[in-house]
Amino acid sequence: xxxxxxxxxTTDGIPLEVSLKxxxxxxxxxxxxxxxxLLFFLLIVYISPIFGMLFNSIxxxxxxxxxxxxxxxxxxxxxxxxxxxxxxxxFYIDFKKLMEEERDGKLSTQLNYEKNGFKxxxxxxxxxxxxxxxxxxxxxxxxxxxxxxxxxxxRAIQRRAPAYSYSKYLKGVDMYENEDGKFVQVEEDRRxxxxxxxxxxxxxxxxxLFCFLMAYPIAHLLATLPMKYSNLLMICVLLPxxxxxxxxxxxxxxxxxxxxxxxxxxxxxxFVADNKRLEMMYNETGTYIAMTQILLPFMVLPLYSVMKTIxxxxxxxGKSLGGTPFITFWKVYFPLTIPGIGxxxxxxxxxxxxxxxxxxxxxxxxxxxISNQIAYHMKYTLDWSFASAMGLMLLVGVLAVYWIYNxxxxxxxxxxx
Amino acid sequence: MAxxxxxxxxYRIWHYTYLFICGCVFFxxxxxxxxxxxxxxxxxxxxxxxxxxxxxxxxxxSLRWYKDMVYGTxxxxxxxxKNSFFIAIFAxxxxxxxxxxxxxxxxxxxxxxxxxIMATLISPMIVPLIISGVAIFFFMAKAGLAATHTGIILAxxxxxxxxxxxxxxxTLSGFDHSVTRAAASLGSNPVNTFMKITLPLIxxxxxxxxxFAFVTSFDEVVIVLFLAGLxxxxxxxxxxxxxxxxxSPTILSVATCLxxxxxxxxxxxxxxxxxxxxxxxxxx
Numbered sequence: 001x002x003x004x005x006x007x008x009x010t011t012d013g014i015p016l017e018v019s020l021k022x023x024x025x026x027x028x029x030x031x032x033x034x035x036x037x038l039l040f041f042l043l044i045v046y047i048s049p050i051f052g053m054l055f056n057s058i059x060x061x062x063x064x065x066x067x068x069x070x071x072x073x074x075x076x077x078x079x080x081x082x083x084x085x086x087x088x089x090x091f092y093i094d095f096k097k098l099m100e101e102e103r104d105g106k107l108s109t110q111l112n113y114e115k116n117g118f119k120x121x122x123x124x125x126x127x128x129x130x131x132x133x134x135x136x137x138x139x140x141x142x143x144x145x146x147x148x149x150x151x152x153x154x155r156a157i158q159r160r161a162p163a164y165s166y167s168k169y170l171k172g173v174d175m176y177e178n179e180d181g182k183f184v185q186v187e188e189d190r191r192x193x194x195x196x197x198x199x200x201x202x203x204x205x206x207x208x209l210f211c212f213l214m215a216y217p218i219a220h221l222l223a224t225l226p227m228k229y230s231n232l233l234m235i236c237v238l239l240p241x242x243x244x245x246x247x248x249x250x251x252x253x254x255x256x257x258x259x260x261x262x263x264x265x266x267x268x269x270x271f272v273a274d275n276k277r278l279e280m281m282y283n284e285t286g287t288y289i290a291m292t293q294i295l296l297p298f299m300v301l302p303l304y305s306v307m308k309t310i311x312x313x314x315x316x317x318g319k320s321l322g323g324t325p326f327i328t329f330w331k332v333y334f335p336l337t338i339p340g341i342g343x344x345x346x347x348x349x350x351x352x353x354x355x356x357x358x359x360x361x362x363x364x365x366x367x368x369x370i371s372n373q374i375a376y377h378m379k380y381t382l383d384w385s386f387a388s389a390m391g392l393m394l395l396v397g398v399l400a401v402y403w404i405y406n407x408x409x410x411x412x413x414x415x416x417x
Numbered sequence: 418m419a420x421x422x423x424x425x426x427x428y429r430i431w432h433y434t435y436l437f438i439c440g441c442v443f444f445x446x447x448x449x450x451x452x453x454x455x456x457x458x459x460x461x462x463x464x465x466x467x468x469x470x471x472x473x474x475x476x477x478x479s480l481r482w483y484k485d486m487v488y489g490t491x492x493x494x495x496x497x498x499k500n501s502f503f504i505a506i507f508a509x510x511x512x513x514x515x516x517x518x519x520x521x522x523x524x525x526x527x528x529x530x531x532x533x534i535m536a537t538l539i540s541p542m543i544v545p546l547i548i549s550g551v552a553i554f555f556f557m558a559k560a561g562l563a564a565t566h567t568g569i570i571l572a573x574x575x576x577x578x579x580x581x582x583x584x585x586x587x588t589l590s591g592f593d594h595s596v597t598r599a600a601a602s603l604g605s606n607p608v609n610t611f612m613k614i615t616l617p618l619i620x621x622x623x624x625x626x627x628x629f630a631f632v633t634s635f636d637e638v639v640i641v642l643f644l645a646g647l648x649x650x651x652x653x654x655x656x657x658x659x660x661x662x663x664x665s666p667t668i669l670s671v672a673t674c675l676x677x678x679x680x681x682x683x684x685x686x687x688x689x690x691x692x693x694x695x696x697x698x699x700x701x
Contacts, residue, residue, distance in 0.1 A: 027527035034522025035534060038515040038578060046541060046575050049552035056555065214442045221439045235683070236447040242679040242686070243450060244636045246656040247672040251449040253660065254456060254669075259465045261452055296446060325428060354545020356639055361660050371547040378551060378643065391548040402543050406536070 050395070057168050057389035063160040066107050067094045071161045079158060082151050088138040091157075092129070099126060113383060115156035121145045168389035173197070193373070193390075200369040203287060203359075204352035208299075210292045211348050212341065215299035219340075222300075223307035237304075241297035249358050252290040256281040256362065282364030290358050295351055299344040306340030339408075346405040350398055370394055450676055457482055457669035464664050482666040486674075493655055494671060501651040504566060505634040508573030512630040515574065516581025517623055521615075523582070524589040535582075542579040546639040549576070554643040564646030572640045577630030584629065588622025588693055621693030628686050632679070 008016040064071065069090035077083045098104040108122035121144070128144045142149040159167075159177075170176050170183060174191040178184050185191065218237070222230045240248060255261050263277045272278055280286055310333065318328035356371040363372070370390065377387040420432055456464055460479040470477045486494050519538060522528055541549060553572045554563065562568030596618075600610040616623070638653040645654055652671065659668045 024527065027525070028529050031522045031525035031528040034525070035519045035528070035538075036522075038519035038538060038582075039534060041515060042537060042541070042575065042578070045556055045571060046549070046552065047537065049556040050544070050548070052555055053548075053552055214445070217435060218439050218442045221436075233443060236443045238683050238687070239676075239680065240446055240450065242632060242683045244653065244656075244672075244675045244679065246636070246638065246653050246660065247453070247675050247679075248449065250656065250660055250664075250668060250672055251453050253664065254452055254464050255449060257464070259463075261465075264465070293445060293449060296442075325431075350543060350545075354547060356545075356547045357657070361657075371545060374547050374551065375639075375642075378554070384551075384555075387551060391551050394545060395548050398543065398545055 053388040053392055056385050057392060058164045058166055059385060060160060060165045060167075061163045062106065063110050064163045066098055066103060066110075067091065067157070069094050070157070074158055074161065077154075077158070079155055080151075082138075082149065083154050085136070085138045087154075088141055092132070092137045092141065095125065095129065099129070109382070111156065111160070113386075114160055115153060117147060118153070118156070121147050121153075168386045169393065171386060172390045172393055196368075196370050196373055200353060203284070203291070203367075203369060204349050206288065207291045207295060207352045208345050208349045210288070211296050211299040212345060214292070215296060215303055215344065216337075216341075219300050219303035219307055222304050223310070224312070237297050237300050240293070241301075245294065245357055248294050249290060249361050252286070252293070252358075252362060253281065256286055256289065281362050282367070284363070284367040286362035286364070287359050287367035287369075290362050291352060291355060294358060295348045298347050298351060302343040302347065303337065303340040306337055306343070310336050342408045343405070346401060346408070350401050350405070353398060353401075354394060453669050453672050453676065457666060457673045459666050459669075462666065464666065464669070482670040485667045486670045489667065492667065493650055494652070494667075497650050497652045497655045500566070500649060501635055501653070504569050504573060504649075504651065505631050507570045508577055508634040509627050509631045511570065511574040512577030512581050513623060513627045516578040516626060516630075517585050517619075519578070520582050520585035520589060521611075524586055524592070538582050539579045541575050546637075550640045550643045553640055557644055563644055564649060566649060569641055569644050569649055569651075572644060573630075573634035573637060576633050576637060576640070580629035580633065581623070581626035584622045584626035585619060588619045592618065621689045625686055625689045625693070628682055628689070632682060 010016055010019045012019075070087060073087040073090035074083065077087060095104065098107055104122060104126055108119050111118040111122070125141065125144050125148070129141075132140050147153055167177065172193050174186050174194045175183050176186060218233075222233055222237075225233070253260075257263070258277045258279065258281075260281075262280065263272070266272045266278065267274050280289065314332055314336070315328055318332040319325065323331065353369075354371055355369060356375060359368045360372050360375070363369075371394070374387050374390050374394070377383045377390070420429060424432070455470060458478045458480065459470065460477050460481065485492060523531065523535060523538075528534070553575065557563045557568040557572070560568075562571065592615075596614055597610050600614050601607070605613070636653060638657050641649070641651055641654055642657070645651065652675070656668055656671065659665060
């Protein structure tokens with residue numbers, strides 16, 4: 001502030017500028033105070049566990065802590081030939097402790113992720129080790145099963161030495177780090193995850209495309225019809241939107257099964273023979289059909305809300321200037337609907353890429369997505385760190401799409417109902 | 418949509434093709450819901466339309482699956498319905514309170530870091546459910562809340578708040594803030610102003626947000642699958658188990674009831690939307 005202008009003071013004698021800033025700060029604080037409960041609730045219960053997944057996915061301390069002496073003894077091992085007696089002895093001592101604490105089962109599961117075949121030889125070791133004599137553990141352990149004499153298995157144990165590892169992420173794209181520290185692909189017949197990622201993207205893409213192709217004409221009709229008809233037709237879009245996802249999936253299961261309504265109809269019109277009914281469920285087809293119908297309202301509603309704002313006189317003007325209906329549609333109407341297309345497509349794509357329920361119920365083996373694999377590892381193999389790793393990889397993909405969505409449409413513009 | 422008389426024939430054909438395509442899409446959208454009705458009145462144990470039903474033979478229809486749903490001895494639907502309503506009601510209350518208060522803050526023009534905070538508050542809606550499920554499961558397991566109603570209610574509050582935040586911020590976007598200033602100048606305290614002035618005006622938005630939160634909770638399977646124990650079974654969980662194991666017509670009776678419920682919700686949501694549009698129209 002220059003010395004010539006006189007400072008404006010409030011009645012309290014405080015400079016106005018300071019006083020205004022103070023009020024502004026207080027208002028900011030008040031606004032933040034209102035948001036704070038929800039924000040902190042979400043940060044604690046939701047956001048921090050998601051970051052916790054990041055930790056879970058690289059956390060490998062379970063094996064490291066289970067075999068402390070073994071890993072100390074292994075430091076001197078070059079990894080070429082079988083480890084020395086020292087390592088075997090240390091391993092025996094660690095293993096005995098694990099058996100006493102009944103933690104050997106967890107170890108065998110973990111080591112089995114690293115190399116198949118650990119489960120059975122650890123079970124055998126558990127049984128036989130009770131009658132072990134003191135000294136010469138190398139020979140005694142190797143006599144339990146020939147695989148204990150295979151250097152590959154000891155290398156597998158050594159690979160699990162670091163407390164943190166990114167191996168789960170490599171596994172998620174069918175790769176692993178070999179003995180020389182290079183990333184290599186797993187054998188051809190055991191590559192499953194890459195195929196699953198590709199399938200997830202493919203199904204999400206095609207479902208989005210089908211939704212677009214079907215939603216565009218009906219959104220246009222809804223936006224151009226007089227209110228009293230369009231309100232009635234809108235129910236056809238809104239009723240499925242509000243109906244339980246499981247109810248809609250159930251109805252598709254009834255329709256698509258071999259003795260189902262669709263097959264009955266096709267047989268009745270003579271399209272397929274009675275003994276050659278189509279298999280439309282428990283495969284990819286089922287996933288496509290059911291997901292398209294279930295996600296269709298999410299495409300129709302944003303398209304409709306954009307089309308509603310386009311003045312019909314624009315199309316009339318185009319026609320009066322000599323454009324054929326097709327040209328006017330393509331040059332005038334269609335470009336105006338692009339924001340709606342973008343919003344609807346991204347919304348459907350984001351929802352489709354993480355879909356779980358419908359693929360699990362109607363998808364069978366060939367129609368399941370990456371989410372189904374995550375749930376499988378959470379519930380059945382209990383490889384939670386792998387489930388976390390895959391979940392985070394999926395999340396990064398979704399957030400990338402979300403970021404594009406935000407740039408194009410803005411999250412404030414999400415419309416509901 | 419009558420065409421003018423001078424329309425050329427090929428446009429006429431194109432127009433009717435267009436209407437036909439639209440008809441097919443509407444049919445595709447709505448028809449699957451209607452297969453459930455007749456089959457839920459099936460007298461047989463199969464999920465196919467029997468010959469008797471095609472002939473409209475009254476013996477082919479019965480209410481046995483509805484009776485089974487209500488009185489069935491081994492049927493868990495009673496407990497499931499109780500749990501579902503209990504969880505959904507409390508989750509809705511939680512989501513509405515947290516979401517409305519947050520929306521009030523977000524709509525203030527003094528709110529700092531609006532973009533990033535909005536993105537955080539909306540995130541449960543964007544993150545795929547399976548990932549939310551895994552993350553929330555880890556948290557609840559650590560907090561000792563797995564397999565409790567409290568855990569599931571907290572999880573559903575997370576899922577419900579984005580809807581409340583979105584609908585209430587939308588209603589507040591047309592809100593005339595001079596009315597609250599007028600109330601304050603007349604000596605009303607902020608809480609009183611909110612209850613007497615702001616809340617009645619934004620009520621349609623709050624209720625429609627509550628409807629979304631309720632339906633989200635009532636229909637949610639993925640997170641409950643991770644969190645629920647035997648005592649926390651809900652209607653969606655029972656349907657999920659039923660659909661995976663054996664499709665019994667009882668499920669279709671439940672489904673019919675759910676469709677009726679969603680029709681009610683739809684009507685309520687439509688009425689609210691119109692009311693809120695009218696209120697915003699007046700304020701503009």
